[in-house]
Amino acid sequence: MKDGEIHVDVLVVGGGNAALCAAIAAKRLGADVLIVEKAPMFYRGGNTRHTRNMRCAHDAATETLTGPYSEEEFWDDLLRVTEGNTDEKLAKHMIAKSKDMLTWIAEQGVRFQPSLGGTLSLGRTNSFFLGGGRAMLNALYKTAEELGIKVMYETPVTDLDIVDGHFKSALARHEGKPLRIHAKSLVAAAGGFEANIEWLKEGWGDVAENFLIRGTPYNRGDVLRLLLDKGVEPIGDPTQCHAVAIDARAPKFDGGIITRLDCVVFGIVVNKLAERFYDEGEDFWPKRYAIWGRLVAAQPDQISYIIFDAKSLKSFMPSLFAPIEANSIAELAQKLELPVEQLEATVGGFNEAVQPGTFDHTVFDDCHTKGLAIEKTHWARKLEDPPYYAYPVRPGITFTYLGTRVDEDARMLLQGGGKADNMYAAGEIMAGNVLGKGYAAGIGMTIGSVFGKLAGEGAATHV
Template sequence: MVDLSRKFDCLVIGGGNAALCAAISARRSGASVLVLEGAPKFYRGGNTRHTRNMRCAHDAATDILTGPYTEQEFWEDLQLVTEGQTDEELARHMIRESKDILGWVVEQGVRWQPSLGGTLSLGRTNSFFLGGGRAMLNALYLTAERLGVDILYDAEVLDLDIDNGMFLSADLKQGDGRVTVRAATLVAAAGGFEANIEWLKQYWGEAADNFLIRGTPYNRGSILKMLLNKGVQEVGDPTQCHAVAIDARAPKFDGGIITRHDSVVFGIVVNKHGLRFYDEGEDIWPKRYAIWGRLVAAQPDQIAYIVFDASVRNSFMPTLFPPIEAGSIAELAGKFELDAAVLEKTIAEFNAAVRPGTFDHTILDDCRTEGLTPPKTHWAQRIETPPYYAYPVRPGITFTYLGTRVNKQARMLMKDGKPAANMFAAGEIMAGNVLGKGYAAGIGMTIGSVFGRIAGREAAQNARN
């Protein structure tokens, strides 16, 4: 049993990668630590359970990485996907710190494996967790427990007592009552508000009813809202988020990574009217996969269809749901209640515009369309080999970018611009500092690990002082 009558040095709210990195870092710095995970034990870990990899800068190839990925290249990739909407000082600080994270997480029990294949193209840039995100999470929990970190599950926080930027205590639901937990410092690592459909609808309107939530149903943004209401400065556009195209047959919540589609570059994407609406070959997939959720969200009824043929059926990583198959384009259209004549025309025009080249999905190849709007800039191949296939897709929201503003010490900043006295943040709840928009594969875990480690270390030092 956890003794809630004592005053802890550090209270960590959240139970995913960022929270555990903070808890371990604080404990290794000598602090007493209590972790409050709002989910039941089986569902602990927030979105970390569904992850596969992390993007870190490194100067040379390793056993699991095929070559160097310099700080400058990482920065250029981040600038590209965010279109410059990032805090450069914080982002460069995170990238610099990420070089140490590859070894640090191994010291906490996490193991790496060689990169996966398919359309990921991440063998040089991203490290993959052996056993996936849940295995990574279990390793961190085991280390935290061995170090003496106290952990409570089903720990719903009802209120935070904050006085002029100073955290004093948290009220916790216990059975039918509530208990007050005191701590010298607070680390908020409780995720975004993506599972709160009503909050999403404030910015997206009724379209949000058609969004699917890839991650945990427990990230409802309650801690974020409390902090913002109590004087913490916000950062980020509330409509920006990590949103990918996922299978329309996926569950409303917690479908995870196995519902994501990596097949876009091998075919075309049409809306409910049978029309293409964006360049499927704009850039390497890990730099573009996270724009497709927002693209689909902007289409009528928030639905789209990835269409391809038998020639590429086995070229990408399979998902939980098999594609819908048909012997002709007209038959395929009928299975989705699309206008067959329109879909046939769309594909005929696409095929006529394809200019042959040497296909290679790992590089920006020379297979393109000509005279077509929108174009397909790379990886354009004629769709002409039956049977034909399609996946129905909807916007799959992973996490939102509205969050708490922080400095390089992961300390929250108040609305007046001053640093909070004893409050820190890590992970998705502050990701908007780095991600103003867009996404690059694995960077969410980078943000969580780097700022979690910093937040825990700084919180422990703050508690000592």
């Protein structure tokens, strides 16, 4: 290393799950690997810090999974949530590769635990990290350090030297000084641009000012912008993203998983006009929870309210914030500053429309409404047991889908045709290849792990 310069085999930009999987895979093939992470050490790992599980195909039950989850079922779930907006060949390739990931991840020190209960319904399909995403990250960092992978924190990449699809070097800042990093291969795993409100506004308009960002404030899309400006082919719609309804009282950035609300299926959701606007019982929560951010974003002032009664209070994982409580619907409306008569009419009309049935949130039950403009097709129960509760919610953006197009080896593709010579991408920065729209719980970690390992192996093999 010369003053202001570093030479390595593989440069990995980013510090989350995808970056760690790439770095470890490359190192295990003999490459000299450097990770540069924009965030300080405490905030390392991007959105991985806030995750809980990953979705992988598997042939049989395990100590932590209750049954098999075939490649065909995984594909069917992905096809349903994306409504066909996915690269079928690449997605099926990822699903096939996911079968080996649980073993490989465990070999890197990550441990799993049985699924949580409640509305998650993921005990068969998703593997939960023991201790959550931060523990998973710590295990991967420990393995990386033991392998001799160097990590530089607070080192943002400011420019990339790319000529005709060939990466030569990156310019970064470290300890306040410019640093030129020469590498034989590049793995970009630096996340999306969800923390860049101005970029979000390019697609969404001014409504993006009311969005809350669930994860790290460091994911501003700087590396993504550099890559697209220097000839990498883009993929995805800038307005498509993983967007869920989160507690409106959450901080602007980094509220994480504890601000997410899983209680939609137990009640009704109204906008600031006290009107329902979507079927709260359309499908099981893990397959539909990620539509609610976009739904709320389309409502006046990007605000809505989940309303339920006493019988549902302990049926789901609570938010970090306590629900707003009242002894009557009128009192609840006043506390929420909603039109009282309209909310009473909405709740009253809903209650009258509820049909007799046997409530069971673990199956598609027969509890539904009849006669409403917007029916609730499952899990419909009258709101009649005081006290009544409400959570205010806003769109919570997890990560964006506009990214870099890649092939089955995670190699970046170029504008105008052709493949990059020595540039790979993994994780949120290329998630739009698989996720054109929609989301199902745990797929983000699958994308990061599978394509991270592929990118690392490809980068090391190129070296």
